[in-house]
Structure formats: C-alpha cells, structure tokens
Amino acid sequence: MSDIAKTPQPPYYAVIFTSERTEGDHGYAETADEMVELASIQPGFLGVESAREGVGITVSYWDSLEAIQNWKQNERHLIAQRKGMSEWYLRYKTRVCRVERDYGFEAESKN
Template structure:
C-alpha cells in the first residue's frame, strides 16, 4: 500500500475555496484505479492532515499527476494554502486490532490490561 500524507495550513479567508477544491480532489481520488481510502483530520492548532491510500505507486502517481489534481495544487499554492508538506510512504507493516462487540474473553490490550472481549488481530508485513 502507498500512503500519501498531506499536511497543510490554510490562509485566512479562503475556507470556501479550499472546501470546493478538496471535495473535487477527493472525488477524483475515489474514481482512480487502486484507490483504497481517504481521510482528513484537523488539529486544534489548525493544521490539516489528509491521508490517501492507493494499492500501488503507479496508481498513486496517476492520481497525483492527473490534470485535475495538478490544477487543484496550483490553485492551492496561489490562494488557500499558507504552507503544505507531502510525504509519499510505502507501508511496510499493517497491523489492525478490533475488539468484538459484546463478547467476553481473555485478550490483553495494548496497556497490558485485559481487553473488553475477544478480538481479531491482523498483521500484514512486506517481505
């Protein structure tokens, strides 16, 4: 999996313009081959972090180099971004824990305390 980490801060007064572009860019990503997921978070200090997952570097690159994505990037630099940073990462290990709702069991959680119930743990590692 390829993870794009996009960290940004907006210029004052450009929220509406930003919202239009982010919706269009997210819709584009969702239509691209190999798209796995997209989430955005906003920290208390105003920094925004967007995570976009693709199944391969080729698919991530096709999205990032598409004319629509390039146009959104240019608009962002000219208007609504005060700053941004992009990191493209290859996921080397992917571990997931999910407790099963309503079940009792003897699993131990990350803190060493008993977990709420039986759980599933899946780990995927690249060779």
Template structure:
C-alpha cells in the first residue's frame, strides 16, 4: 500500500498570485471507516479535473483531527467542486458514516508567500 506522499519529500502547496480561494475542511472521524479510503482517493483524483483547482494540503493530528486545505483559482472552481455529483454523494455518505463532526471554512486569499531552505550540498 505505497503512497506517493512517502516517495516524494513532503511539502506544502506553494504560494499563488492572489486573489484565490481556500476551502479548509476540518474533520473528526467516527469508528466506522468502511469505504472511506477508496472514496477519499477517488475525490483526490476527481478534484484534479476541476478547472481552476490549484492543489491540496492535508494533515492529521495524533488526536484524530484531520485538516484538508483545497486551493482554487476562483469562486467558480470552488462551486464546480462543491456541486460535483460524485462529491455530493461522498458528502452525504460522510455525514451518514465517516464523520463525527466537521467544519468547512472558505476564504479569499489576499496575501501569499513561501520559504524553502536551500539544499545542503551533499558530502562524500
């Protein structure tokens, strides 16, 4: 069960020229997770087809809080994703089975910057 995330060094989605939008989805999952992994992988593939989708960051705390941040060029891209038929079906199943609670925050980004440490020269 190898994941691409382990093959490449982890890194956040880089800054984009504002304005753009972020959707911050914060979750606490239930014990019932049957089918979640497959559905989540499918959503990660589907969202890439949305024109204006810029990328996604995800983190999970040891205490069970999951945070996914989706980046979108404009409100239209966000609306297209929110109303996508398969995504809507997954949302419904999430409320019925997978999530104890969640919050969704949508925000317009007004400022964006980043930092990457220079590679250390390899010795040997």
C-alpha cells in the first residue's frame, strides 16, 4: 500500500502499529490485505498507510475512540491478532493518538 490516506480536518484518531516480523510469510500478506479490506468497511474508518522495511509501521485513521475499540474487538481481527502473537511477530507496539493538526504538500502534475 503506497497511497497517503486522505483524512478529514482534525481532530481524528490515529492507531500506530509498529512491528517486527518473524521469518517467512505463513499467510501474513493475505491476512494483512484482508484486515485492510475489513477495516475499510468498519464505521468510523478514515484510511490507512503502511510501510515495511525491517520494522513495519501501519497507521490507521478513525473518527472516534469508540470506532477504534469496535475494530479492536472485531471477531476476524481478534483471530488475526492471536495469530500475530503466535506466528507473525517477534514484537509489536500499538499507540493510539488524537490528531490535533495536520498539513501537507502535493506537487502539481506536469503533464
């Protein structure tokens, strides 16, 4: 996933998931894609950005703490969380933040 999420004006919330993987895929890529698809249809979901080179960082954006909690308790997500702890991750850290301000830059297309 390489797009920058198009988020609304703050405030909103960000869940930052930083991880270090075990060796091998063991179904990880397929489940990660499934989790993004599933999260994207959850009420309150605003977008996601992800990168992995050694350490993986996925940031998902939500409109409320309640939406984050509901996603955390989603049955399919709970299964993936358990598999993450038993097979996919050496370690991970989750941080939940309130976004108070954002800004950016986008170059104009030179067509």
